[in-house]
Amino acid sequence: MNREDLLVERTARAILSRAGGTLQLGIGDDAAILRPRRGMDWVLTCDAFLEGIHFLANAHPADSVGYKSLARATSDLAAMGAIPRLFLLTLAIPPSRTGAWLDGFLRGMARAARELGLRLAGGDTTRGPKVFASVTVLGEIAPGKAIRRTGARRGDLLYASGALGRAQLGLELVRRGMGRDRRLRELLQPLFYPKIQTELGTWLAGRGIPSAMMDISDGLSTDLARLCLASQVGAQIDARRLPCVKISERIARLLPPSARDPRRLALHGGDDYALLFTLPRKKEKLLRSAPGFLNFARIGEITRGRRIVLVHESGRAEILRPLGWDPFRQSS
Amino acid sequence: MNREDLLVERTARAILSRAGGTLQLGIGDDAAILRPRRGMDWVLTCDAFLEGIHFLANAHPADSVGYKSLARATSDLAAMGAIPRLFLLTLAIPPSRTGAWLDGFLRGMARAARELGLRLAGGDTTRGPKVFASVTVLGEIAPGKAIRRTGARRGDLLYASGALGRAQLGLELVRRGMGRDRRLRELLQPLFYPKIQTELGTWLAGRGIPSAMMDISDGLSTDLARLCLASQVGAQIDARRLPCVKISERIARLLPPSARDPRRLALHGGDDYALLFTLPRKKEKLLRSAPGFLNFARIGEITRGRRIVLVHESGRAEILRPLGWDPFRQSS
Numbered sequence: 048m049n050r051e052d053l054l055v056e057r058t059a060r061a062i063l064s065r066a067g068g069t070l071q072l073g074i075g076d077d078a079a080i081l082r083p084r085r086g087m088d089w090v091l092t093c094d095a096f097l098e099g100i101h102f103l104a105n106a107h108p109a110d111s112v113g114y115k116s117l118a119r120a121t122s123d124l125a126a127m128g129a130i131p132r133l134f135l136l137t138l139a140i141p142p143s144r145t146g147a148w149l150d151g152f153l154r155g156m157a158r159a160a161r162e163l164g165l166r167l168a169g170g171d172t173t174r175g176p177k178v179f180a181s182v183t184v185l186g187e188i189a190p191g192k193a194i195r196r197t198g199a200r201r202g203d204l205l206y207a208s209g210a211l212g213r214a215q216l217g218l219e220l221v222r223r224g225m226g227r228d229r230r231l232r233e234l235l236q237p238l239f240y241p242k243i244q245t246e247l248g249t250w251l252a253g254r255g256i257p258s259a260m261m262d263i264s265d266g267l268s269t270d271l272a273r274l275c276l277a278s279q280v281g282a283q284i285d286a287r288r289l290p291c292v293k294i295s296e297r298i299a300r301l302l303p304p305s306a307r308d309p310r311r312l313a314l315h316g317g318d319d320y321a322l323l324f325t326l327p328r329k330k331e332k333l334l335r336s337a338p339g340f341l342n343f344a345r346i347g348e349i350t351r352g353r354r355i356v357l358v359h360e361s362g363r364a365e366i367l368r369p370l371g372w373d374p375f376r377q378s379s
Numbered sequence: 380m381n382r383e384d385l386l387v388e389r390t391a392r393a394i395l396s397r398a399g400g401t402l403q404l405g406i407g408d409d410a411a412i413l414r415p416r417r418g419m420d421w422v423l424t425c426d427a428f429l430e431g432i433h434f435l436a437n438a439h440p441a442d443s444v445g446y447k448s449l450a451r452a453t454s455d456l457a458a459m460g461a462i463p464r465l466f467l468l469t470l471a472i473p474p475s476r477t478g479a480w481l482d483g484f485l486r487g488m489a490r491a492a493r494e495l496g497l498r499l500a501g502g503d504t505t506r507g508p509k510v511f512a513s514v515t516v517l518g519e520i521a522p523g524k525a526i527r528r529t530g531a532r533r534g535d536l537l538y539a540s541g542a543l544g545r546a547q548l549g550l551e552l553v554r555r556g557m558g559r560d561r562r563l564r565e566l567l568q569p570l571f572y573p574k575i576q577t578e579l580g581t582w583l584a585g586r587g588i589p590s591a592m593m594d595i596s597d598g599l600s601t602d603l604a605r606l607c608l609a610s611q612v613g614a615q616i617d618a619r620r621l622p623c624v625k626i627s628e629r630i631a632r633l634l635p636p637s638a639r640d641p642r643r644l645a646l647h648g649g650d651d652y653a654l655l656f657t658l659p660r661k662k663e664k665l666l667r668s669a670p671g672f673l674n675f676a677r678i679g680e681i682t683r684g685r686r687i688v689l690v691h692e693s694g695r696a697e698i699l700r701p702l703g704w705d706p707f708r709q710s711s
Contacts, residue, residue: 050477051504051505054477054481054504055502055504057481057485058468058470058485058499058502058504059499061482061485061486061488061489062485062488062489062492062499063489063492063493063498063499064498064499064500064501065498067498068464068498069464069465069519070464070465070498070500073498073499073500073501074499074500074501074502076501078501079465079467079500079501081465081500081517083415083416083419083421084415084416084418084419086416087415087416089415091465091467091500091501091515091517092467092501092503093467093468093469093501093502093503093513093515094469094503095469095471095503095505095511095513097471097505097507097511099508100471100505100506100507101505132400132401132402133401133402133411133413133423135411135423135424135425135515136390136425137425137426137427137469137513138390139427139429139432139511142707145382145386145707149386149389150393153389153390153393153394154393156393156394157393157394157395160394160395161395166395166396166397166399166400166402166405167390167391167394167395167396167405167406168396168402168405168406168411168413168423169396169405169406169408169410169411169423169424169425170387170390170406170425171424171425171426171427171513172383172386172387172390173383173427173429173432173433173706174432174706174707175429175432175511176431176508176509177508179427179429179471179507179511181425181427181469181503181513183423183425183467183515185413185423187401374505374506375474375477375506
């Protein structure tokens with residue numbers, strides 16, 4: 048369990064967070080589930096986006112900060128299959144950023160809101176030493192249809208909904224000062240303006256296909272470990288089937304070896320917001336008409352026990368350690 | 380309009396925030412109102428609490444930071460008359476505070492949650508350069524019963540639900556290094572562990588007594604200006620009727636004149652979380668059985684026009700400028 052997860056566990060122990068009343072599902076999944084009435088569930092989550100931690104103020108365009116802070120939060124709704132409805136914004140900013148920077152931020156957030164079908168319901172704005180955004184999103188889903196992390200069973204197939212490592216590749220370029228290079232613009236899109244899988248999430252949940260689902264926000268290795276822990280299962284990943292980011296020779300020349308290894312980027316890179324889901328083998332054929340099916344990758348399967356194993360092309364198997372994003376790890 | 384309010388207005392212009400769908404009331408009041416089904420409204424709001432801006436890390440006990448960040452947010456529900464149900468916590472903390480400090484924070488928050496009847500539904504925890512908490516709270520109310528800021532009418536009476544300036548007095552002591560003086564403990568309670576008026580708020584809203592209501596979080600002068608702007612009215616305050624904080628001679632000796640002026644503290648001091656409400660004159664007698672009625676003060680009345688006037692004992696009238704808390708004012 049990574050350090051962030053340990054803190055979440057401590058919080059849940061300290062403060063009453065069991066389901067009860069209108070709360071169907073409390074802390075520990077992608078989002079909480081509420082049942083305001085019999086015919087509908089509401090899904091509620093929040094997500095922080097901090098300067099210096101989640102984004103670099105000088106490298107990320109202001110509109111990308113606005114876009115991404117809302118997109119990231121909404122990805123947790125997509126991961127349960129909910130339709131996004133409303134959001135609240137808490138924003139702390141230094142006075143020096145209340146001019147053009149804030150305009151850019153709001154423009155990006157407005158675009159994300161339009162694309163994701165979200166309405167701003169309220170918020171709180173205050174001064175802060177750095178930019179800090181916390182977004183709360185609320186979505187809707189038919190009762191009992193939300194897909195949790197807890198339902199994966201031995202023998203289930205494991206899918207990722209698209210290429211992995213693209214945002215991390217963008218981040219490696221940004222870290223080396225190439226964030227404003229217009230020739231690299233295409234490669235930076237997944238980092239700056241991540242595409243959120245709301246359409247796919249609602250499609251899958253509506254048909255009851257996944258046994259478990261979450262979004263890959265902190266890297267496959269870390270998020271798969273969370274899914275397996277929640278479902279009390281293990282998993283086996285087939286290295287050949289990993290949908291790794293493609294890196295051209297031109298781009299490879301710009302980066303040191305550790306930053307251009309597609310497999311490493313795909314396994315541990317964060318911010319992709321692809322969906323990771325499991326399903327019983329017999330439901331696999333239902334996937335063919337899913338939106339974006341051609342980008343799907345069946346990356347492995349769920350196993351008994353608790354180990355997560357990566358099987359290389361050679362047949363060699365190694366334990367896959369959770370080396371994705373952890374805000375509390377010193378090296379990150 | 381203060382700077383924070385101008386930013387809120389800019390945000391509401393930039394991002395779709397009109398009521399529609401399940402959203403009955405969007406940005407601009409104490410909280411948003413949602414209608415998940417015919418028989419019930421939900422009230423949703425969020426509130427930020429930052430180290431160095433809203434609290435002083437070395438002066439505020441950790442459990443007070445946890446207590447107050449949840450209490451403050453819940454006060455916005457009380458101000459609409461909603462019953463608190465659930466909350467989400469976004470917490471950014473430096474790694475150095477993840478030990479005993481976090482335990483204290485969570486203990487204080489758990490106490491506030493118990494007292495206020497709130498369950499933790501979820502959240503997000505991350506590393507930050509300073510402590511930053513953003514709390515989203517959700518409450519419930521009978522449909523159409525939530526009290527907005529917009530309903531005050533000329534001739535309505537203006538009430539405050541309790542003494543004003545007590546938290547500011549505590550802050551003045553804390554600022555001068557007396558925050559840990561055990562003999563002053565009683566005086567620091569309103570600052571560290573504010574009492575939230577949920578019981579009174581639901582009582583008033585349930586009986587439909589107030590024409591407008593909000594909580595006094597940024598100081599009477601600033602919050603009354605917001606209520607009047609929202610209702611498009613003015614107000615006249617009777618200085619003799621202000622429920623000013625009491626300051627003993629012993630305490631007065633500890634503070635410079637500007638920090639011990641009860642009227643100044645009552646007019647412009649923040650963090651009291653008393654309720655400010657208006658009501659038609661004919662409903663006044665209904666108030667007598669309200670919880671905490673003995674602490675109420677009828678401080679003035681609503682007038683035509685837009686001016687907010689303070690009438691002194693001598694009969695002299697002066698314009699009351701909004702000099703309460705504004706995070707973006709340089710002097711604050």
